[in-house]
Amino acid sequence: MLKTKDILDEKNKILRKVSKEVTFPMDKEDLKNIDLMVEYLTNSQIDALAEKYDLRPGMGMAAIQLGVPKRYLTIVHEVEEGTFDTYVIVNPKIVSNSLEKIYVEDGEGCLSVNREVDGIVPRYARVTVEGFDTEGNKISIRAREELAIAFQHEIDHLNGILFIDHIDKKNPFKDQDKYRAI
Numbered sequence: 621m622l623k624t625k626d627i628l629d630e631k632n633k634i635l636r637k638v639s640k641e642v643t644f645p646m647d648k649e650d651l652k653n654i655d656l657m658v659e660y661l662t663n664s665q666i667d668a669l670a671e672k673y674d675l676r677p678g679m680g681m682a683a684i685q686l687g688v689p690k691r692y693l694t695i696v697h698e699v700e701e702g703t704f705d706t707y708v709i710v711n712p713k714i715v716s717n718s719l720e721k722i723y724v725e726d727g728e729g730c731l732s733v734n735r736e737v738d739g740i741v742p743r744y745a746r747v748t749v750e751g752f753d754t755e756g757n758k759i760s761i762r763a764r765e766e767l768a769i770a771f772q773h774e775i776d777h778l779n780g781i782l783f784i785d786h787i788d789k790k791n792p793f794k795d796q797d798k799y800r801a802i
């Protein structure tokens with residue numbers, strides 16, 4: 621079982637690496653990582669378990685956050701209280717996006733950034749992501765709102781980018797009126 625301390629902190633330079641494409645069949649180690657990531661994300665969003673195991677809540681994780689520079693990520697999206705949709709995607713790419721951009725009003729969060737960071741991170745309101753499942757079958761996912769943000773955030777990780785990089789240092793709320801808050 622993963623613990624919060626297993627997740628790399630923003631100070632760790634490994635997070636800045638560009639992750640490499642995965643080849644199939646996937647390594648056993650990577651499949652194990654995916655199970656651990658999904659388990660962590662799910663448990664972390666269930667209050668009683670988050671408390672019991674001292675987990676910081678999060679809905680997404682990229683392999684690089686465990687120090688593995690490979691292009692796969694997991695998202696566990698709570699669609700209603702206690703009900704989760706789980707996404708696992710390998711070698712993901714955003715193939716189309718809305719013109720409309722949105723941002724998380726309360727500020728985006730990241731399991732690797734253990735502090736409050738104010739500011740606007742503009743994200744597409746809707747994206748289509750293509751990639752592969754763990755067996756190498758092609759998949760396509762359409763995501764909107766919070767889920768769309770999660771995919772963009774996690775795909776950024778695969779390119780060594782953290783959400784804080786998108787925030788204007790001098791004016792964190794720059795162009796706020798151009799985007800819709802969610």
Ligand code: ZN
Pocket residue numbers: 729730731732773777
């Ligand atoms: Zn993150």
